[in-house]
Amino acid sequence: MAGAETVLPEGARNRWRTSEQAWAPASGLKAIVQEIPRYQGRIHQWAWVANRVTGLGTLLFLTVHILDTSLVYFAPVWYERALVLYRHPLFGLGELILVGCVLWHGLNGLRIAISDFRPRLWAAETQGRLILWTLVAFLALYIPTFFIMGNVILQKSILGR
Amino acid sequence: MAAIPKAVSRSVPAIRPRLEVWLWAFMRISGVLLIPLAFGHLAIMHIINNVHNINACFVYYRWNVLFWWRVYDALLLFLAYIHGLNGLRYVIDDYVHHRGWNRALKRVAFIGGSLVILAGTIALIGGVRVTALPQGCPPLG
Numbered sequence: 001m002a003g004a005e006t007v008l009p010e011g012a013r014n015r016w017r018t019s020e021q022a023w024a025p026a027s028g029l030k031a032i033v034q035e036i037p038r039y040q041g042r043i044h045q046w047a048w049v050a051n052r053v054t055g056l057g058t059l060l061f062l063t064v065h066i067l068d069t070s071l072v073y074f075a076p077v078w079y080e081r082a083l084v085l086y087r088h089p090l091f092g093l094g095e096l097i098l099v100g101c102v103l104w105h106g107l108n109g110l111r112i113a114i115s116d117f118r119p120r121l122w123a124a125e126t127q128g129r130l131i132l133w134t135l136v137a138f139l140a141l142y143i144p145t146f147f148i149m150g151n152v153i154l155q156k157s158i159l160g161r
Numbered sequence: 162m163a164a165i166p167k168a169v170s171r172s173v174p175a176i177r178p179r180l181e182v183w184l185w186a187f188m189r190i191s192g193v194l195l196i197p198l199a200f201g202h203l204a205i206m207h208i209i210n211n212v213h214n215i216n217a218c219f220v221y222y223r224w225n226v227l228f229w230w231r232v233y234d235a236l237l238l239f240l241a242y243i244h245g246l247n248g249l250r251y252v253i254d255d256y257v258h259h260r261g262w263n264r265a266l267k268r269v270a271f272i273g274g275s276l277v278i279l280a281g282t283i284a285l286i287g288g289v290r291v292t293a294l295p296q297g298c299p300p301l302g
Binding site: 059062063069070072091092157 | 189192193195196199200203207208211212213215216217220238241242245246248249252256273277278280281283284287288289290293295
């Protein structure tokens, strides 16, 4: 945007020039948590936060899941034992959360990929609408999934039918 | 009137810029491919089937009756895990500014992640051995 540069006061300008971390967001878990509400990026920011959290959650699950599935080759007995563990209701809850994570990360990622190839969509107002549509698609897919999977957890894991 | 100073040295050096562009493209391409792959996997393994009727026998039939399921799983393994590891790298670069810790964490993620992918690949190629099938699961052929 031509002519819209922010002119920083001399002191701040020098601090920025000399600071090694001028580009970076906060460091340290406490600072990160404090910075998130302070940024006030509205729904756009929360979509971004959710993307990070769901992505990291999915990566953690994937690590466990790839290793446990590889047991089917390395130690089949342990594979069956892992499955017995996964039939516990707590793991069922984790599975429900996981499916939600993957759904949100996938749909939100699709929004980002499409916007990157159609940069006009990056206008903040358009993004606000797109994020709401992403949320609608997420709920439309997740609510029925939640009931189907929840029913299995209730019937098999908890009631043992 | 230019208020924005020129180069500000970063405490965390980016990996080579050209590679960074390739990784950006990879995140988009793998992400879009993963939508049908991962959603399909979840639908088949978590909704149509579930952890109560999946066992070694199920995996044996899935991998041996139709070879393409192994290709599907291999694509899922590589695309999803590399996508995830690169995402982790973004997060580490964003929040861990201490040069030593930054490098150490990324190295641990890279080595650990490579081992996980290696384990998954070996299992995919090796498959389920006939001797390991549970009772009531007739081997094919």
